[in-house]
Amino acid sequence: AESTGSDKTWVIAMDTVFRPFEYTDENGEFVGIDVDIIKAVAANQGFNIEIQSLGWDAAVTAVQAGQADALLAGASITKERKDSGWIFSDSYYDSYQVFAVKADSGIESLDDLKGKTIAVKNATAGANYAEELKDKYGFKIDTYEDSPTMYQAVVLGQADACVEDKPIMADNIKTGGLDLTIVESTASKVAPYGFAIMNEDNQELLDMFNKGLQEIKDNGTYEEILNKYLGE
Ligand code: GLN
Known part of the structure; x- marks a missing residue:
């Protein structure tokens, strides 16, 4: 029925x-x-x-x-x-989107991303945000399927930064003990x-x-x- x-x-x-x-x-x-x-x-x-x-x-x-x-x-x-x-x-x-980098990378702002590779998660607001900024700041984008593999790409040095929702990033860094730092100056508007x-x-x-x-x-x-x- x-x-x-x-x-x-x-x-x-x-x-x-x-x-x-x-x-x-x-x-x-x-x-x-x-x-x-x-x-x-x-x-x-x-x-x-x-x-x-x-x-x-x-x-x-x-x-x-x-x-x-x-x-x-x-x-x-x-x-x-x-x-x-x-x-x-x-x-x-x-929430909002923000970039994270390896703690010792020396990257402190969007201006430091010239020539760098940015990891994003496919079809997300973070990926869109990176697309909007990429020509202005001269970086390239690599796409990953999920959040953990995106973070690992930065931890392992396959990418210089990643971009995602702030609360997800903060939690992953904390609970995973990841050697990453959130760069607040790169934050998007609140969504x-x-x-x-x-x-x-x-x-x-x-x-x-x-x-x-x-x-x-x-x-x-x-x-x-x-x-x-x-x-x-
Ligand atoms: N907030 C982001 C978006 O809407 C990411 C969502 C997600 O990865 N689950 O695109």
């Missing part, structure tokens, strides 16, 4: 290794800010979810193809994405994260997300989730 209303299970596509928003912890559990937020919102609004941890590119593709109903993966709300059919929820976290659908038929899901998000903000759950993963 066709499932309707509260029986429906909404498929939520996520990244794989994108801590602290989604990652597998030492117990093998898939956890993170996005995971806890969608579970709290679904419980609050009384809908069923199935989380699929696919990786950034694959998650976007799955939602575009209708194999998943929505994307929750620290997705930056951008005009280009809205123009290309992404329908975003209210924002749930403010908040949103939950996204790409098919208007899922408007009901987007509405429930927005309602639930407001409620978990009002009842303190949202703040608890942020504190759990980001500390004070």
